[in-house]
Amino acid sequence: MxxxxxxxxxxxxxxxxxxxxxxxxxxxxxxxxxxxxxxxxxxxxxxxxxxxxxxxxxxxTKEALYTALLDSILDLWLSATDSIRPEADPAQALEAYIRTKMLWSRSRPFASKVFANEVLHGATHLRSYLAGPLRTLVQEKSRVVQGWIDAGRMQAIDPPHLFFAIWAMTQTYADFSVQIGAVLNRPELLPEDHAAGTDTILQLVLRGCGLEPQEPLPVAEAGRAAVAPPRRRRRG
Amino acid sequence: MxxxxxxxxxxxxxxxxxxxxxxxxxxxxxxxxxxxxxxxxxxxxxxxxxxxxxxxxxxxTKEALYTALLDSILDLWLSATDSIRPEADPAQALEAYIRTKMLWSRSRPFASKVFANEVLHGATHLRSYLAGPLRTLVQEKSRVVQGWIDAGRMQAIDPPHLFFAIWAMTQTYADFSVQIGAVLNRPELLPEDHAAGTDTILQLVLRGCGLEPQEPLPVAEAGRAAVAPPRRRRRG
DNA sequence: GCCATTCTTGACCGTTCGGTCAGACTTCTT
DNA sequence: AAGAAGTCTGACCGAACGGTCAAGAATGGC
Missing domain, CATH: 1.10.10.60 (Homeodomain-like)
Structure with missing residues (x-):
């Protein structure tokens, strides 16, 4: 803030x-x-x-405080898709977007949870945001992705649903961290868990879109995840 | 129930x-x-x-009613991974699992939301379930997936995080249906939206794991989604 | 230094909350 | 038929809720 x-x-x-x-x-x-x-x-x-x-x-009032809080969270939310531009490399752009969203899940998990809770219960205070700026953003960025598909730069996929999938996978590391932590037998998620999650999501999205990992774009503070230890076998 | x-x-x-x-x-x-x-x-x-x-x-008490409700939901939850067995075909097994989860998101969205809300707020009433039966289940099924990987039947991936990703992507169509509906400009999600979501998730997971779609296993009530209209281009 | 504005706070208010209970009513057993 | 067991519900209770307010304390402009 x-x-x-x-x-x-x-x-x-x-x-x-x-x-x-x-x-x-x-x-x-x-x-x-x-x-x-x-x-x-x-x-x-x-x-x-x-x-x-x-x-x-x-x-x-309590509601005014809550609304002010939501506003301060939304300011952050819309800026993450900057990397998705027509002239960008699809793999690099998607990777940067996913890494940014994962960083937020780690650095501002409470903001993510407040947002999730609001949407879960009907988004009474967010309706105009969802149907307005967010919808516009998705339309715009979907057009970019569709452009990449039409140019043969990536596999065909339904762009809005690709965004829904990315949101879901990245925000789950904030919203459902308790569940993930319990399954992994940790009191709380470690940086390496986020790194393993990032790797998994990147693999699913990039290979899923017919893309091979490229030299990633620099992302603020993303260095840690990039130098994660080689993937261990036989876990869990 | x-x-x-x-x-x-x-x-x-x-x-x-x-x-x-x-x-x-x-x-x-x-x-x-x-x-x-x-x-x-x-x-x-x-x-x-x-x-x-x-x-x-x-x-x-209110809490006893809530606990009874959670129990009735958990009964359902653990049975979805039946298709994931060592001798099964990886693509067929993962597809059946994803279709089953997506069917639940459509047929019992309220159950999913109650579960999500509980986890979101610390899973006070679910701790023992998450760290017990669910963790055991994930360990068991992760061993199956790792077996497929070791046998060269699919790409290497972190099995627990693969499950987290699948949970996130499928449950988002129940938990965040308001957000998805707003972005897609619909009062509520249509069967075709769930079908498009299913297709997208299947593509990401199967291709992401180096698998090609196989003849899908029969899934109860899954007929509708299987005969969804061909994917349209240029949406949003 | 003085007054106006802004800030701070304990005490208080009406409403709604989860929960209780006595007693009327219904259904089974014999 | 009659008693036992189970079901139903309006009226009620103390606690906690969001919100108010008057009066004192602190601050800034002049």
């Missing part, structure tokens, strides 16, 4: 923004773990170390 | 079982749409057409 306006450091507006960000960051975790209905204002207050009335002073 | 004990039709025990099933069926929908905390006993009572006190008579 970066502040883009340059308020004087220590000033009133700056302190206000700081408080807002602090509350939103706390709310992201609490709402992710308990859901909208499951989280109480008292719990949010305790978690952020502020009196309940103070939260109401800043956001008015 | 089939009853396995043969109570005399119309008898007291039979009527009791009927009431329990009716309440559980209603609760599956209500809990799916609102979550555990979001659903109230009053709402559950109204939805099932019974007085609130009657629900408490049958299940005692």
């Amino acid at each position: 970066p502040q883009d306006t340059a308020d004087p450091v220590g000033g009133r507006a700056w302190q206000r923004r700081k408080r807002l960000d602090h509350i939103l960051a706390t709310a992201e975790r609490v709402f992710a773990e308990a859901g909208f209905e499951g989280a109480s204002m008292a719990e949010l207050a305790a978690a952020s170390g502020l009196p309940k009335a103070n939260l109401h002073y800043y956001f008015g | 089939p009853q396995d004990t043969a109570d005399p039709v119309g008898g007291r025990a039979w009527q009791r079982r009927k009431r329990l099933d009716h309440i559980l069926a209603t609760a599956e929908r209500v809990f799916a749409e609102a979550g555990f905390e979001g659903a109230s006993m009053a709402e559950l009572a109204a939805a099932s057409g019974l007085p609130k006190a009657n629900l408490h008579y049958y299940f005692g």
Whole structure:
């Protein structure tokens, strides 16, 4: 949640923004773990170390706080598909997209869970976003993928459903991390689990689209996954 | 929710079982749409057409009702991997598994949502199931897949993560149907959307594992999806 | 230094929550 | 027929909920 306006450091507006960000960051975790209905204002207050009335002073109602949180999450969401452009190499572009989504699953799992919870329960607060900007984005990027297919640069596949599959596979490492952790017998997912997941998803998508792994595009902080140990055999 | 004990039709025990099933069926929908905390006993009572006190008579507490619902869902869950056996053809086995999971996403979306919601919020009531029967199942089936890999019958892949990917892709058509519907501009998902999703997932998994589609194994009720219209080009 | 604005907070309010219970009603057994 | 066992439900309860408010504390402009 970066502040883009340059308020004087220590000033009133700056302190206000700081408080807002602090509350939103706390709310992201609490709402992710308990859901909208499951989280109480008292719990949010305790978690952020502020009196309940103070939260109401800043956001008015619980729903307004929740909506503000969703907005801050959506800002991030739409920017991940940047690598998917007509002139890009399909394998490189898809790999960069998948790595970016996997990085978010690791770095901002709570944001992913809040989003998942909202969609799961009918997306009451997200309907216009889903049917608006997100739908437009998918249409646009689907046209790019279809262009690659028509040019014979990759296997035919239904582009929107390819995106649904990629979203599902990558976000599962945030949303269902408890399940994955239990199956892998870990208290919480390790970086190597994310790396193995990334490798698996990349293999399914790239080979599934008739593509061979290319020299990957550089992705911020993605270095770790790229130098994962060679795939071990006989696991589980 | 089939009853396995043969109570005399119309008898007291039979009527009791009927009431329990009716309440559980209603609760599956209500809990799916609102979550555990979001659903109230009053709402559950109204939805099932019974007085609130009657629900408490049958299940005692809200949590007991919820736990009973989860149990009835888990009964179903573990049986889907039957097709994955060492002597089976990898392509046929994986295809049958994926089709079975997709059928559940279409026929019992509420069950999937209840399960997803529970895992999303920490799986408090499912920990022992996840770390017990489910983990055992994944270990067992992963050994089968690794056997296929060692025998050169399919590409190398991390078997547990392959299962995570399949779960994610198939269940997304139930759990996130609102998002998919919004992007595809539909009030709700159509059979042809599920068919297109099935085709996409099959392509990613089979080609991703270095397999070519084989003559599919018969799957209960799967006929519709198998005769889906030929894939259209240029969508979205 | 002073006043206006902004911030902070404990105490409080009406509503809804999960859960209880007495007693009426129905169904089985003998 | 009659008692036992099981079923049903309106009325009620204490606790927790989201939200309000008045009054004190802190801050900024002049």
